[in-house]
Amino acid sequence: MRICIDSNQFIFGLSGVDAASETVLKLLPRLEAVIPRLILKEVTRNLNQVQVKALYALLNQAPHVIVVEDPVPANLVDKYVALGLSEKADAIIGAFAEWQEVKYIISDNRHFLDELHGNAFEVVTPEEFLHRYYWHSIREER
């Protein structure tokens, strides 16, 4: 189950202001996740150098987390603009998810949750994701 985590989840989880976001981040070593560079730039913009280094070290130590540097294909970005994401910056994230064959984007951004619809993936809140993750884990154990 490959996922992508939106910048707001990193902010809420690292700040400790949202228990579900924090739990998702704490699960990172056990998850398969792809994160576009754009999202990490948003997260690290207000951190100092030591904190940025520590965050990248954590991501590097999570065995199945990949930070994707390559640009998202332009035709996919156009597709997500046409699907209703009026801002290209948001369309990049939708296009990224399809391009990287992500199953879930985890986000608390209502804008995203309401506007971003694709057949390729679902945008879910951290609570919804955790519910599905644990349900899936229990099924796998049986």
Add this chain to the structure above:
Amino acid sequence: MSQDITWKVPENLYRELVWAQQELKYPSLVDFIVQAVQRRLAEIKYEAWQRDFRQLQEQIHVSGGFGLGETKEEVITNLRKIRRQIFEEDYAHLY
């Protein structure tokens, strides 16, 4: 590459290991021990990751947080602004 080791264990621990290997139907005692050690190493790495994560949380807290707002809505609004800025600075020429 592999490394030979000689491991002396108390008799009662040996008996327990053999019992567990047979109970869980591992082909050999070595297979059972290798997997047990690998699992424990994975746990240790996971615990170290959690510790480092908590340390980063503390660092961010001590330095005053992300400074993106008091409420979740404020944070999301500010993040949207930042996303737009970064897009204009680094990505707009690509799309």
